[in-house]
Amino acid sequence: MNRKQRLLTHLLLLLAAAAYAAPLLWMIDTSLKREVQAVQIPPVIIPHPLRWQNYRHVLGDPQFDFSLFARNTLIIASLSALGAMLSSSLVAYSLAKIRWRGRGLVFGIVLASMMIPFPVFMVPLYRIFRELGWIGTNLPLWVPAFFGIPFFIFLLRQFYLTIPRELSEAALMDGCSHFGIWWRIMLPLTRPALLVVGLFSFMGAWNNFLGPLVYLTHQSSFTLSVALQVYQSRSGGTSYNLLMAASVLIIAPVLVLFFLAQKTFIRGIATTGLK
Amino acid sequence: MEAQESSRFARAAHRVAIAMVAIGAAAMFVFGDRPSTHILPDGAPIHHRVVVSYWEEWTGFEGRAMEHIVNEFNTSQHHIFINMVEVSNVNIKTLISTAGGDPPDLVTIWSGIMGQFISYHALTSLDTLVRHHVVTDHTFVPFAWKLCAPYGRLYGLPATTDPNALYWNKLLFAKAGLNPNKPPTTLKQLADMAARLTVIKPDGTIQRAGFLPMEPNWYASDWGIYFGNHIYNFKTGYFRIDTPQELAAYRWLQSFSKRLGYQExxxxxxxxxxxxSPLNPFIDGQVAMELQGPFLANFINRNNPELVGHYGVAPFPTSFGPPGAATFGDCDIWVIPWGAKHVKAALQVLKFFIQQKNLEYLNDKQAKPSPLMKTSAQYIRRNPNPYIRVFDRISRNPNVQSLPPSPIWPRVNLQMTVMANRIWMGASVIDQLRHAQFLADQWVQRENHLAKLRIKQELRR
Amino acid sequence: MRERITRREQLAGMAFAAPYLIGVAAFLVYPLAMSLYYSFCNYSMLQPAIWIGWTNYRHLLTDHAFHTALWNTIIYAAISVPFTLALSLLLALLLNQPVRSAGIYRTIVFMPSLVPLVASALIWQWLFNADKGLINAALRPMLHTLGRRILAPLAGALGAGQATVESLRHITAPVWLGDPHWAMAAIIFISFWGVGQTVVIFLAGLQDVPRELHEAAEMDGAGAIHRFFHITLPMLSPVIFFNLIMGIIGSWQIFDVPYVMTGGGPGRSTLFYSMYIFEAAFNQLRMGPACAMAWIQLLIILFLTALAFASARKWVYYA
Known part of the structure; x- marks a missing residue:
């Protein structure tokens, strides 16, 4: 690359970065303004004075019980992550490392079921959860994760296939059970992949909106996503500076998690597209 | 290289795992165990009481008013505890949870959804209150009673009433050279005054509007009333949308957007x-006249006390008679959803709620007229709405119309809002009305057809 | 050679797969069958379902809101899917350049895809606000100059009528979410903001393209554009295919952003398929039509995916 090209590349990169960062920066910016300043024309770029009270106001709002909603979300997200990691790796192991009749069919179902849109299940699942007495509890949002998530089964199976057959066969010869192999050999070997699954399902549960919107009927069990929408649409409305402050509060944990796990994230996403 | 990379990766992964566990543990620690919400106002926990879950839509000071009555009830006896929760989108949430078999025991819903709730068997009948003479058809103002017992059986009790009226800003009237004490008495006059009150900036954008039929946008389907239309046929269950009155109403609506430019x-x-908020368009003077409910007075008191005393309220003009010859009234209604677990206790609670003292307290705090026929002098005196008498008169007006108790009204209402939007943006009024009429007829026919099929099947069984 | 499957292996395999097998029965096959059954029923969940045959499907044929939702979703998918694919490929190419602090740029482009969609919707609702939003605040002076200095004189020089020139002089910023066409445009635009994950997948694909191929082609005197179309693109085609499939499935299910941002309005201009299903099922308890629509949605997605797979033989290149 010559200098001109390099300059052009940098320019384009800067443009792209500006376009992608601007909405988030504007969100933070608005969240630190008074309402009157937030709607001023022409827009005020640097909030003055910095209004940290907005955050205190949001956190202290009885209608937006952040700590409660964060807790609800965290419980659902953690249990989903745990369930997805355990069940998906078990199933993936069976599909990749054990020879049994019907596994081809099961793998086919795994692939096909990724294409089924959620609305097809929405109504009958609601009925099933009603019969189980689960409506109004958080069970519908995490219990299914313990029964294997197709996308993650697929992902982990691809990982298991890259592990040499000899390894598990030798262990079998030594009298090790499949469960032992899975627990002692496979799980440690594929820890990064497992973590990807955990992270993704955690994030999926954190960001999920339609599920909680349908299944969580009691305000006290709401997740952050639903709570944010409710905060926006409550009677009398909510001004944008407060809405942006609430949004910052909901986005922040996700971004923190991302910065802690940047590599795992990028790695994980990168592998999903391959083969 | 590859090995080094992957071991670095493994280490990173390890860090993440620890971080995730740490975050989780920290969160559990920080957020800790929550104290039970079932606590009496003085901090005492409750023992051996039936807990009635109660969903309330209003937040803020309006919610606090209801909370006060709830606290009164909770301290007045030792058997029942009301657990009040403020719930947004309460109509939809109630419908979903009732379908899910896990409804609240008591809830305040919007009157426009009563027909749908009743036809879907989503409500518990309150006829026992009539049988025991707790309420009669003369307890409440007629339009509120009609909303709660549209087909003879009682399904709810009115909590508050919301009759609509015209608010006008006297300061802006004076500024525009109009008599601040003379609101428009005809719709023609209203449009003329609106034109005089409108201020356009030099760059062509609007600085102030005299009157905007789409502000607030929640009455978009009600304009026909002021032109003499009765949208619902109670006998047949069909709607009257493409009538000359509705045509006049929506032409009138469109005239405002044509004059000002809808994009502008x-x-x-x-x-x-x-x-x-203080930036509410009427409160901060961006709009000079509005059709609004009584509650706006409360928000003026709070968000711009300087406007108090400088605005007026009068019945909205009509096309065919004096102002008030037809008006619109809305209602918040207490209902017990079908499948509620504590019906008996909820009935006890309702009996308490509708005591004159409590209903007047609630409506006072929300600046609304009481739904009771009987009113006390102090309720008028205490009410923070300076125009409570105007609203009270409207809600007792025999001409007041309310939302149709039809199972498909929510759909028709939505369609009429869509229609009003399109007309506002310049679509042909007659086409839009005919389209809405066509859809409403189609829905009624389908609903009737399905009901017939259901009856046939049930008879066969 | 077929290996003999021992009884032990068979049992172990099934035992390991048991969670999923149970899950398939409870959360896949049974709901699927029930949903199909309900699509032929009148059912509100509060009363027992009654069989009404094809009525729900027949009614959908003349349901205007359904047609609107279907059409809106087709428009959205047809524009959003190819454009997000092209955009993320371009971004990936750009981010793949060996420049300093490339990692920071990648992070910035990736971050928005982590933002919960509800929050995205609120952020963009605020940005797109016609009167006080940042986008129009930036557009207004630009359009002002553009209209007065460039478009109007240009139209005048080209001999356009007085009215046209005058309207070009006063060209105004769109009202975005208040205008049926611009509201759709805004929602499509937001899908461009969340392309981070697709970009990362493309980046990974780009790094798998063997360097030697490029070097060999360069020696033969092939230019950058030639190399892109003849080496990078074919090598990347499996990844493009994967992203295409994901894009199709995702775009047909769009819900969160329009639900929060516009609620389907103005009019019904941003009512999407999944929103209408949700509305029918949980705002009106019309479970029958909701299930019928969901099944049609499933068939559409299956058809489009099958189409993509069939075409893949022609353009997807597996090394």
Whole structure:
């Protein structure tokens, strides 16, 4: 690359970065303004004075019980992550490392079921959860994760296939059970992949909106996503500076998690597209 | 290289795992165990009481008013505890949870959804209150009673009433050279005054509007009333939408957007602040006249006390008679959803809620007229709404119309709002009305057809 | 050679797969069958379902809101899917350049895809606000100059009528979410903001393209554009295919952003398929039509995916 090209590349990169960062920066910016300043024309770029009270106001709002909603979300997200990691790796192991009749069919179902849109299940699942007495509890949002998530089964199976057959066969010869192999050999070997699954399902549960919107009927069990929408649409409305402050509060944990796990994230996403 | 990379990766992964566990543990620690919400106002926990879960839509000071009555009830006896929760989108949430078999025991819903709730068997009948003479058809103002017992059986009790009226800003009237004490008495006059009150900036954008039929936008389907239309046929269950009266109403609506340019108005409107804020367009003087419910007075008191005493309220003009010859009234209704677990206790609670003292307290705090026929002098005196008498008269007016108790009204209402939007943006009024009429007829026919099929099947069984 | 499957292996395999097998029965096959059954029923969940045959499907044929939702979703998918694919490929190419602090740029482009969609919707609702939003605040002076200095004189020089020139002089910023066409445009635009994950997948694909191929082609005197179309693109085609499939499935299910941002309005201009299903099922308890629509949605997605797979033989290149 010559200098001109390099300059052009940098320019384009800067443009792209500006376009992608601007909405988030504007969100933070608005969240630190008074309402009157937030709607001023022409827009005020640097909030003055910095209004940290907005955050205190949001956190202290009885209608937006952040700590409660964060807790609800965290419980659902953690249990989903745990369930997805355990069940998906078990199933993936069976599909990749054990020879049994019907596994081809099961793998086919795994692939096909990724294409089924959620609305097809929405109504009958609601009925099933009603019969189980689960409506109004958080069970519908995490219990299914313990029964294997197709996308993650697929992902982990691809990982298991890259592990040499000899390894598990030798262990079998030594009298090790499949469960032992899975627990002692496979799980440690594929820890990064497992973590990807955990992270993704955690994030999926954190960001999920339609599920909680349908299944969580009691305000006290709401997740952050639903709570944010409710905060926006409550009677009398909510001004944008407060809405942006609430949004910052909901986005922040996700971004923190991302910065802690940047590599795992990028790695994980990168592998999903391959083969 | 590859090995080094992957071991670095493994280490990173390890860090993440620890971080995740740490975050989780920290969160559990920070958020800790929550104390039970079932606590009496004085901090005492409750023992051996039936807990009635109660969903309330209003937040803020309006919610606090209801909370006060709930606390009164909770301390007045030792058997029942009301657990009140403020719930947004309460109509939809109630419908979903009732379908899910896990409804609240008591809830305040919007009157427009009563027909749908009743026809879907989503409500518990309150006829026992009639049988025991707790309430009669003369307890409440007629329109409220009709909303709660549209087909003879009682399904709810009115909590508050919301009759609509015209608010006008006297300061802006004076500024525009109009008599601040003379509101418009005909719709023609209203349009003329609106034109005089409108201020356009040099760059062509709107600085102030005299009157905008789409502000607030929640009455978009009610304009026909002021032109003499009765949208619902109680006998047949069909709707009357493509009538000459509705045609006149929506032509009138469109005339405002034609005069100002809908793009201009839209841009102007998108800058309005939230309803509950000093930037509410009526409160901060961006709109000079509005059709509004009584509650706006409360928000004026709170968000711009300087306007108090400088605005007026009068019945809205009509096309065929004096102002008030036809008006619109809405209602919040207490209902017990079908499948509620504590019906008996909820009935006890309702009996308490509708005591004159409590209903008047609630409506006073929300600046609304009481739904009871009987009123006390102090309720009028205490009410923070300076125009409570105007609203009270409207809600007792025999001409007041309310929302149709039809199972498909929510759908028709939505369609009429869509229709009003399109007309506002310049679509042909007659085409839009005919389209809405066609859809409403189609829905009624389908609903009737399905009901017939259901009866046939049930008979066969 | 077929290996003999021992009884032990068979049992172990099934035992390991048991969670999923139970899950398939409870959360896949049974709901699927029930949903199909309900699509032929009148059912509100509060009363027992009654069989009404094809009525729900027949009614959908003349349901205007359904047609609107279907059409809106087709428009959205047809524009959003190819454009997000092209955009993320371009971004990936750009981010793949060996420049300093490339990692920071990648992070910035990736971050928005982590933002919960509800929050995205609120952020963009605020940005797109016609009167006070940042986008129009930036557009207004630009359009002002553009209209007065460039478009109007240009139209005048080209001999356009007085009215046209005058309207060009006063060209105004769109009201975005208040205008049926611009509201759709805004929602499509937001899908461009969340392309981070697709970009990362493309980046990974780009790094798998063997360097030697490029070097060999360069020696033969092939230019950058030639190399892109003849080496990078074919090598990347499996990844493009994967992203295409994901894009199709995702775009047909769009819900969160329009639900929060516009609620389907103005009019019904941003009512999407999944929103209408949700509305029918949980705002009106019309479970029958909701299930019928969901099944049609499933068939559409299956058909489009099958189409993509069939075409893949022609353009997807597996090394």
């Amino acid at each position: 108005v839209d841009s102007f409107q998108s800058g309005f602040g939230q309803f509950n």
